[in-house]
Each structure stands twice: as C-alpha cells, then as structure tokens.
Amino acid sequence: MLKRETTTATDRLFSRRRFIYYSAALAAAVACGPTPATAPPSASPSGPVQLKGTKVNLLHWTSFVPDEDKWFKETLVNDWAKPNGVDLTVELVSANEAQPKIVAALQAGGGPDVMLLQWTWSHLYADKLSDVSAVAEKIGNDGGGYYDVMKQNAQVQGVWRAVPFGMTGNALHYRESLLKQAGADKFPATWSDLAKVGADVKAKSKLFLGQALGHSYGDPPTFSFPFLWSHGGSETDETGKKIAINSAATKDALVAFKELFSKACDPQCLSWDDSSNNRAYAAKQIWATLNGASIYLSAVKADPDLANDTQLPLLPAGPKGQFVLGVPFQYAIPKYVKDPGPALEMISYIMSPKTYGPFMKVGGKGYTLAPYKKGEGELWPSSDPKFDPFKKIGALSKWYGYPAPPSPAATESGSKYIVVDMFAKVAQGEAPESAMSWAEGELKNVYKL
Amino acid sequence: MRAETHERPVTAGQLPTIGELLDRQGLLAYVLLSPALLILIAFIGWPFITSLWLAMTDQSVSTSVVRFVGLNNFTDALKSQIFQQTVRNTFVYTGVTVVFKLVFGVGLAVLMNQSFRLKNIARAALLLPWIVPTALSAIAWLWLFDGTFSVFNWVIVRSGIADRGINWLGEGTWAMAAIIIANIWRGTPFFAISILAGLQTVDRELLDAAAVDGASPWQRFWRITIPLIRPVLLIVLLFSTVWTISDFQLVYVLTRGGPANSTHLFGTLAYDVAVRAGQLSQGAAISLYMFPVLIVCVVALLVYLRRSST
Numbered sequence: 001m002l003k004r005e006t007t008t009a010t011d012r013l014f015s016r017r018r019f020i021y022y023s024a025a026l027a028a029a030v031a032c033g034p035t036p037a038t039a040p041p042s043a044s045p046s047g048p049v050q051l052k053g054t055k056v057n058l059l060h061w062t063s064f065v066p067d068e069d070k071w072f073k074e075t076l077v078n079d080w081a082k083p084n085g086v087d088l089t090v091e092l093v094s095a096n097e098a099q100p101k102i103v104a105a106l107q108a109g110g111g112p113d114v115m116l117l118q119w120t121w122s123h124l125y126a127d128k129l130s131d132v133s134a135v136a137e138k139i140g141n142d143g144g145g146y147y148d149v150m151k152q153n154a155q156v157q158g159v160w161r162a163v164p165f166g167m168t169g170n171a172l173h174y175r176e177s178l179l180k181q182a183g184a185d186k187f188p189a190t191w192s193d194l195a196k197v198g199a200d201v202k203a204k205s206k207l208f209l210g211q212a213l214g215h216s217y218g219d220p221p222t223f224s225f226p227f228l229w230s231h232g233g234s235e236t237d238e239t240g241k242k243i244a245i246n247s248a249a250t251k252d253a254l255v256a257f258k259e260l261f262s263k264a265c266d267p268q269c270l271s272w273d274d275s276s277n278n279r280a281y282a283a284k285q286i287w288a289t290l291n292g293a294s295i296y297l298s299a300v301k302a303d304p305d306l307a308n309d310t311q312l313p314l315l316p317a318g319p320k321g322q323f324v325l326g327v328p329f330q331y332a333i334p335k336y337v338k339d340p341g342p343a344l345e346m347i348s349y350i351m352s353p354k355t356y357g358p359f360m361k362v363g364g365k366g367y368t369l370a371p372y373k374k375g376e377g378e379l380w381p382s383s384d385p386k387f388d389p390f391k392k393i394g395a396l397s398k399w400y401g402y403p404a405p406p407s408p409a410a411t412e413s414g415s416k417y418i419v420v421d422m423f424a425k426v427a428q429g430e431a432p433e434s435a436m437s438w439a440e441g442e443l444k445n446v447y448k449l
Numbered sequence: 450m451r452a453e454t455h456e457r458p459v460t461a462g463q464l465p466t467i468g469e470l471l472d473r474q475g476l477l478a479y480v481l482l483s484p485a486l487l488i489l490i491a492f493i494g495w496p497f498i499t500s501l502w503l504a505m506t507d508q509s510v511s512t513s514v515v516r517f518v519g520l521n522n523f524t525d526a527l528k529s530q531i532f533q534q535t536v537r538n539t540f541v542y543t544g545v546t547v548v549f550k551l552v553f554g555v556g557l558a559v560l561m562n563q564s565f566r567l568k569n570i571a572r573a574a575l576l577l578p579w580i581v582p583t584a585l586s587a588i589a590w591l592w593l594f595d596g597t598f599s600v601f602n603w604v605i606v607r608s609g610i611a612d613r614g615i616n617w618l619g620e621g622t623w624a625m626a627a628i629i630i631a632n633i634w635r636g637t638p639f640f641a642i643s644i645l646a647g648l649q650t651v652d653r654e655l656l657d658a659a660a661v662d663g664a665s666p667w668q669r670f671w672r673i674t675i676p677l678i679r680p681v682l683l684i685v686l687l688f689s690t691v692w693t694i695s696d697f698q699l700v701y702v703l704t705r706g707g708p709a710n711s712t713h714l715f716g717t718l719a720y721d722v723a724v725r726a727g728q729l730s731q732g733a734a735i736s737l738y739m740f741p742v743l744i745v746c747v748v749a750l751l752v753y754l755r756r757s758s759t
Contacts, residue, residue, distance in 0.1 A: 100724045103510050107729070124727050127513045215705035215721075268596025270708035271618030280597045408511055408727075415726040416531075417707075424709040428621060438530055445529055446726075 049341035052085035056342050059101060059112035061329070062092040064278070064294035065367045071359055080349050086342060095217045095274070095327075099415070109336045113343045117330045118217065119414055120399055120406035122154050122161040129161040130333040135344050136160035139351045143372025147394040150371040152406050154330045162330030163347050164371030166356075169326050169393035170222045171312040173281060173295045174288035178205045187313045191230065191256055194316050198264025201287050208266040210286030213424045216273035220420040221400075222325045223290050223315075228253045228419060229402065230318025235413060235443055240404030243449055245422075246440040249320075254423070254432035256318070261427045270424055282306070290315065292327070293367045293387065312386050314393070326369065326397040353379060366390055409447040418442045504734040510727035522734035532735065535713040539739075541625065542714060543693045546632045550689060551682070553633065554640020559670075561641065562648045572645070579638040587702035590631040594618050594703065621711030624704050628712055631699055636692075640685055647681030648674065680754060687750045691743055715739045 063069050072090045081088035093101055095118065102121070105111025106128045122129060136154065140146045150164035174187060182200040198209045212219040228234065232249030236242060269277075277289040282298065284306070289295070299307035314324055331347045333340045349355055353374050360370065360381035369375055369390060376391040401410025413419070418439055425435040443449075471477050504522050508515045526532045561572055578586065593600055594617035602614020617627045651674055659669045675682075697716035700706065706713035706721060713721075715736060723732020 100720075103724050103727060106510055124511050127511050213708070215707045266596075267616045268619040270616075270620065271596060271624065271704065273705075276596070283597065285597045408509075412726040412728065416721065421707075421709045424707070428709060441528075441530055445525060 049345050051342055051345060054085075054339070054342040055087040055089070056081070056114065056346055057089045057091065057112045058346070059091050059093065059098070059105075059115040061095045061098055061116055061118075063367070064274075064292060065297055065365075067362065067365075068359075068368060071362060075359075075362070076346075076350065080346065084345075086346070088346070106334055106336075111334070111336075113333065113337045113340075114347065115332050115334065116165060117162055117332050119328060120153050120401065120411040122330055122332060123156050123406050124408045124411040125332070126156040126159075126161045126408075128335055130335050130337065130340050131159050131161070132163050132331075132333060132340075132344065132347075133160040135348055136163045139163060139348065140372055143351075143353055143356075143370065144374040144377070146372050147397070149326070149394070149397045149399050150328060150330075152399045153328045162332040163351060165329040165331050165351070166368040166371050166375075167326035167328045167394065167397065168218070168292040168367065169369045169390045170219070170290055170292055170324070171314050171389060171393075172288055172290050173310050173312060175306075175309045176311050177309050178207065178287045181205065187311065188316055191227065191260060191316045191318050195256070195260040195263050198260065198288070202264055205287055207285065207287040209260075209264045210272070210277045210280050210289040211261075211265055211269050212272035212274065212277050212289075213270050213420060213427060214273050214276075215417050215420070218274045218292070218327050219272075219277060219290055220417065221414060222327060224420045224423045225325045225398070225400075225402075226315050226323035227257060227318070227423070229323040229398065230315075230320055231256060232318075232320040234403055235401065235410065235419065236404050236447065238403045240401060240407055240410070240447075241449065243440055243443045243447060245419075245443055246436050250436050251432050252319070254426045254435060257423055258426050258432065265427070267427065270427055293365075293390070296386070297365060297367060310386075312389060314389050314396070322396065323398060324393050324396040325399075326393050328371075328397075328399075329368075357381070369393060413443060413446045416442070416446065418446070500733045500737060503730050504737050506730050508730045510729060518730075522731050523738075526731065526735050526738070531710050531713065531718065534710055535715060535718045535735075536738070538625065538712060539694060539714045542629060542632070542696070542712075543690060545629050546636065546693055547686065547689050549629075549633045550636045550640050551686065553637045554644055554685070555682075557637065557641035558644035558648055561645050572642075575641055576638050578635050579642075583635065583698040584702055586635060587631065587699045590627070590634075590699075591618075591703055594627045618704055619708055621708060624708060624712045628700050628703055631703065632693065632696065635699065636689060640689065643681060643685045644678060647678035651677050680757065683750055683753065687746060690746050694739055694742060 060072055069092055077088055102115050106125055146164055154160055154162040154164050178201050179187065182204045184197045188194040188197045202208050211223055214220060228250065231253035233247060233253045235245055237244045277291055278295050280286045281289050281295050296307060296310050296312060299310060333343050337343060356370055357379040360379060366382040366387040370379055376394060399406050400414040401407055422435045422439040426432055505517060505519055506515045507518050557575065592598060596616065596619055599614055599617060605611050605614050615623055618624050655673055656669050659673055695716055696714055700712055700714055700717050704712040706717045715738060719732045719736035722735060723729050
C-alpha cells in the first residue's frame with residue numbers, strides 16, 4: 001500500500017495538480033469558444049460580378065508623388081468602392097518593401113486580393129498568379145494598344161498574368177543655369193559628351209552628377225541597364241540561352257562609365273538609394289541626376305526657382321543608340337483569391353481611359369505614364385513642355401533581360417543587382433575586365449548556364 | 450491550519466488516477482515542461498527542420514512542384530563570389546565588433562561600478578542604445594553617415610581635418626567600418642550592464658586582502674576580478690557572437706549589403722536571395738551556413754563552463 005503525502009486545504013486549492021486542471025480547462029474553453037463569423041459567400045467568377053458587400057485589399061506602392069497616394073486612398077474609395085458597396089482597403093508600402101510582402105503572401109497563400117508588381121515579377125511568380133487575359137486585352141484595346149515593354153513584362157507564355165498599370169518614366173533632371181555657366185549651350189546627346197560637360201560643370205560649380213548606384217529598386221538599374229545596352233552590352237544573347245556579359249561591348253560600356261564617373265560623378269553615390277538623389281537635388285548639392293519626375297514636381301511646389309531652372313531630357317545615347325528603362329508596374333491577382341471578380345472590376349475601373357486620364361492629371365501630372373498609347377496622345381496629362389520627352393518613354397523602354405524575352409532568371413538577376421554591382425565595382429576602382437568576369441560568374445549561377 | 454491526509458490504497462491491477470500520476474515527480478516534470486517544449490518545437494524546432502528541408506529542395510516562389518536536390522544549394526552557394534565575400538564580411542564584422550564591445554563593455558562596467566553622484570541615472574542612460582529599436586537607431590546612423598548631410602563629415606570639413614568628408618556608405622571599407630561602429634554603439638551597453646552585474650558579485654574582501662599584500666590595482670583587476678567574472682564574460686561573449694553573426698536590421702537599413710556587396714552578411718544575403726530574388730531554397734541554404742559556426746561557439750563555451758565548474 002502506498003502512503004499519501006500530507007496536504008493543507010490551501011495546498012489543495014492551489015496545488016500543482018489543480019493548476020494543470022485549470023490550465024487544461026482554460027485551454028479547452030478557448031479551443032471550443034465561439035467560431036468566428038464566416039464571410040458571406042461571394043459571387044461566382046463565371047457569373048455576373050456581385051460587388052455589394054465584397055471586400056478588396058489592394059497592395060500598392062507609396063508613390064514619390066503624394067497626390068497619387070491620395071487618389072487611391074480617397075478618390076478610388078469615394079468614386080468606386082463606396083458607390084458599389086465594396087469595402088476597399090488600400091495598403092501603401094514603399095517600393096523597396098513591396099516584394100517581401102508579395103513573396104510572403106504568395107507563399108502563405110493569403111493576403112492582398114490585388115498586388116502591384118514591379119518590373120518582370122509576373123514572370124517570377126507566374127504559377128501563382130491568376131490568368132487576367134480577358135481584362136488585360138480589353139483595357140489594352142480601349143487604350144489604343146499596349147507598348148511592347150508592357151506586354152513583355154506582364155504576359156508570360158501568351159497568358160496575361162497581370163494587367164499593366166503604368167510606368168514611372170525616368171529622365172535626367174539638370175540645372176540649366178549651371179550647364180550654361182560651364183560653357184555648354186545644350187544638354188549633351190551622347191554619354192561621352194556628358195562626361196566632358198559633366199567635368200566642366202563640376203570644375204566650375206563644384207557640384208557633381210549624382211547617380212545612385214546602391215541596392216535600390218529604381219534609379220540604379222534604370223541608369224545601369226540603358227548605359228550597358230547603349231554600348232551594345234547585355235546579360236545574355238537574344239535567345240537568353242547564352243551569357244553574353246563578358247564581351248567587348250560590355251567592356252566598352254564599363255570603360256566609358258569609368259570615364260564619366262571619375263570626371264563628373266562622386267563616389268558617395270555608391271550608397272545612394274532612390275530617395276538620396278531627390279534630397280541632394282532639392283538641397284542643391286548636385287547639378288544633375290536621373291530620376292522620375294517627382295524631383296521636378298516637388299520643386300514646382302517647394303522651390304519654383306529650382307523648378308524653372310530644371311530641364312528633363314532623356315538619357316544620352318551610346319554608340320548603339322538611346323535606351324530607356326522605365327520602372328513598370330502591373331496589377332496581379334494571386335490564385336489564392338477565390339473570387340477575383342471584384343478585384344478585376346476595380347482594375348478595369350482604374351485602367352479605363354476614362355478614369356486613368358484624370359488620374360494622370362490629378363495624381364501624378366506625368367509622373368506615372370499610361371501603359372497604352374492613348375497615354376501619350378489624348379490622355380497626355382501635362383501642358384508643361386518640359387514633360388514632352390516623356391512621351392517617348394513608353395516606346396523606347398526595354399525590360400530586364402533585353403534583348404532576350406523576360407524570364408524568371410532575368411528577374412532574379414535584376415533583384416540581385418548584378419549589373420548594378422558590376423558598374424558599382426568599376427566606380428570603386430575595379431578593372432572593367434574583373435567586374436565583367438565577376439558578373440559573368442554570378443549570371444551563370446542565376447541563369448543555370 | 451489543520452493538516453489533512455489523503456490516503457487511498459492502490460491495489461495491484463488498478464489504474465492510477467490522473468491525480469496520482471501527477472504526483473509522480475518524473476512525470477510531473479514533463480507535464481510542466483510540455484508548454485515550453487511545445488512552444489520551442491512550434492516556433493524554433495519546426496521552422497528549423499523546415500528550413501533544412503527547404504535548403505535541400507529547389508523551391509522558389511515560382512515553383513509549384515518541388516524537387517529534392519540534396520546539397521546542390523549548399524555547393525552552388527560556395528561557387529558564388531557574393532557568398533564568399535559574405536562569409537569574409539560576416540567574420541570581419543563579428544570579430545571586430547565583439548572584441549570592441551568586450552573592451553568597451555568592461556571599461557564602462559568598471560566605471561559604473563564606482564561610486565559617484567547620479568550613478569543610477571548614468572546606469573539607466575547607459576542602456577539607451579540597447580533598448581531603442583534597432584531599425585530606429587539605424588535610421589539615425591543612416592543620417593549621420595549620409596553622403597550629403599553627414600554630421601561627421603561636416604565636423605571633419607569645418608574643423609579643417611580634411612578638405613572633404615569620408616564616403617561612409619559609398620566605399621566598401623568605410624561602409625564596413627560604418628556598420629561596425631553602429632553595431633559597437635548598440636551592443637556595448639549589453640556587455641557593460643552584464644559585466645557590471647558580475648563585478649558586483651566580486652567579494653571586496655578578496656580585493657582588500659590583495660591590496661594589503663601589495664598587489665597593484667592592475668594586478669587586482671587582472672588576477673582577481675577577471676577570473677571571478679570569467680563565466681559572465683563568456684556567456685556575454687557567446688550571446689553577442691550569436692546575435693552579431695545573425696545580424697540583419699542594422700545592415701539592411703544602413704547599406705542593404707552594398708556598395709557592391711561589400712557589407713552583406715549571412716542574414717542580408719539570405720534575405721535578398723530568398724525574398725527579393727524568390728529563391729527560397731537557396732536563401733535557406735545560405736542562412737544555414739551560420740548554423741555550424743554557431744554550434745561550434747556554443748559547444749566550446751559549454752564545455753569550458755562545465756570544466757571550470759568541476
């Protein structure tokens with residue numbers, strides 16, 4: 001027979017045994033508690049779209065032009081969501097932070113109903129994105145046809161995995177007075193001339209050409225890739241099956257870049273992200289920089305004298321021509337969204353020329369460019385002649401992986417900043433051959449070639 | 450209070466009640482430990498096993514069908530020059546910061562162990578860099594190191610030390626120095642406060658006796674104080690090494706691994722590869738390279754502690 005231990009009444013009340021009983025009871029109560037109310041069944045994708053009572057979560061980037069954010073937060077909600085009875089949530093995140101959110105949502109199988117993708121991300125996430133061909137085709141037709149770059153970015157093997165939203169057109173911002181002070185009467189048309197003029201301006205004004213070359217989504221790649229392409233260099237050949245970065249053309253590009261950077265730029269730009277040059281230009285610490293029109297648009301409000309002195313040409317040409325890499329955006333609907341109807345309705349509303357035209361005017365005034373050709377025609381938002389060069393951007397712009405079609409590998413390479421880092425290495429003093437060879441090794445890993 | 454006895458004869462073949470089972474010390478220990486174990490398994494064990502599995506597949510954000518690829522991701526990482534540079538960066542960053550944090554931490558702890566006015570306020574203020582969220586303090590450092598608006602550069606130029614400021618975040622070596630400085634600033638208070646706690650356990654009589662025997666202050670510190678607080682030092686070193694090797698926030702905010710990958714650590718590179726480039730399995734493999742290094746640190750320390758305690 002076992003002898004039991006002696007206990008008091010208080011001991012029994014707070015005994016370890018009772019503690020476990022209470023814990024188990026509490027856990028059971030929580031587990032068996034009232035179940036959360038389930039969402040009302042939504043309309044069938046195949047039937048007419050029932051908007052009233054539905055919810056749409058939109059993940060959008062935070063624009064460098066605050067009026068654009070306001071348009072989504074207020075105008076879209078008031079003009080589309082409320083009249084249709086849709087509970088619309090607009091989540092704004094900075095461009096550099098959008099990708100982690102998107103990857104997490106796609107992997108978890110839950111999150112935003114509509115996500116704004118950048119670059120060629122549609123190719124990277126194609127398997128997890130809904131087919132939006134019908135809506136994309138209709139919008140393209142209504143808008144007078146998409147630019148080739150928009151189709152390349154959003155269409156994967158003949159299927160539209162996203163609906164093109166638009167493009168941030170990048171152009172050089174420069175101060176005309178400083179250019180003239182240095183003896184030049186117009187902005188250089190070629191990279192080699194820019195190196196000479198940039199050196200003269202730097203000598204005269206002590207200000208440099210501020211080109212961001214850090215790990216950031218916009219300005220570093222939109223400078224590096226066009227510079228490379230304009231000298232005939234590229235990551236791969238036209239088929240995308242052979243790494244072509246280690247070439248005489250790339251070497252020419254890097255030698256020309258070294259000349260430009262050493263004479264006209266400044267090493268501090270190696271750490272710059274997309275906002276650094278905005279701040280530096282506004283503070284008159286640099287005389288020129290590549291950027292979206294946000295710098296100019298901000299100056300119009302905050303510093304009219306600076307805005308008046310600012311001109312906006314496209315990037316100069318190289319021996320192989322003039323290239324542009326605008327920052328493209330597309331709306332995608334993940335496959336985990338069971339009823340894509342309301343999301344598609346919202347995208348159709350935003351992208352119809354009737355809505356998009358006013359958005360361009362009220363919102364960005366030329367900061368975000370339309371993905372279709374009516375954008376440079378009847379919808380053109382600005383009466384300011386300084387924006388005229390932006391009309392060419394849609395047609396001139398290329399994509400990650402050019403001259404090959406976009407691919408997941410090209411997108412991965414862009415996300416890893418391999419070409420940007422190749423230029424950054426040369427700016428840091430590394431020999432062009434060595435930087436080129438480094439890039440070749442990294443690209444072989446990415447492309448598995 | 451009146452004591453009661455609970456007695457129930459337990460005969461052979463009769464199942465014990467739950468209460469009787471819980472009265473068994475061995476079983477009760479496991480029952481009480483189980484919530485903590487479950488949390489550890491759910492939030493540390495399971496993710497770790499999953500990342501091990503992930504690292505041996507070809508899973509990316511774009512793949513629907515996942516294939517087993519063995520150690521390919523690990524060998525592929527070794528071939529990448531960015532990864533090789535990351536390994537070097539991580540060891541330099543960890544080695545330099547831990548040594549400086551130790552030296553500064555001991556110095557500050559000795560200082561704070563003295564009696565002076567407002568001692569308690571000074572001790573509380575010492576902890577500020579440690580308790581401010583890293584991302585927030587990193588943004589402050591970002592402005593301090595900014596190429597155009599750096600306060601350090603303003604002082605350097607205005608005081609005539611140099612014609613132009615330092616390219617803190619735009620040049621590889623200076624960028625590494627910048628993240629090291631920020632890490633030392635942030636991590637030193639942890640060393641100082643922990644070592645201060647150790648110093649306060651040192652018996653004054655031992656130090657006084659040594660002083661009477663003619664030992665100099667340096668001898669007393671080196672021969673008596675340091676041996677007595679060695680276990681604290683080692684634990685602090687271990688924690689700091691683990692945290693520094695796996696650092697992410699500070700570097701991500703200040704440099705994002707740039708310029709040209711010269712400040713990438715395991716954490717930032719794994720993030721870039723897994724999240725930005727969508728190669729989840731490759732990112733997992735890169736982050737798992739930290740594991741053997743950390744295991745060696747932990748085992749060496751635990752062996753040392755066990756030996757010294759016996």
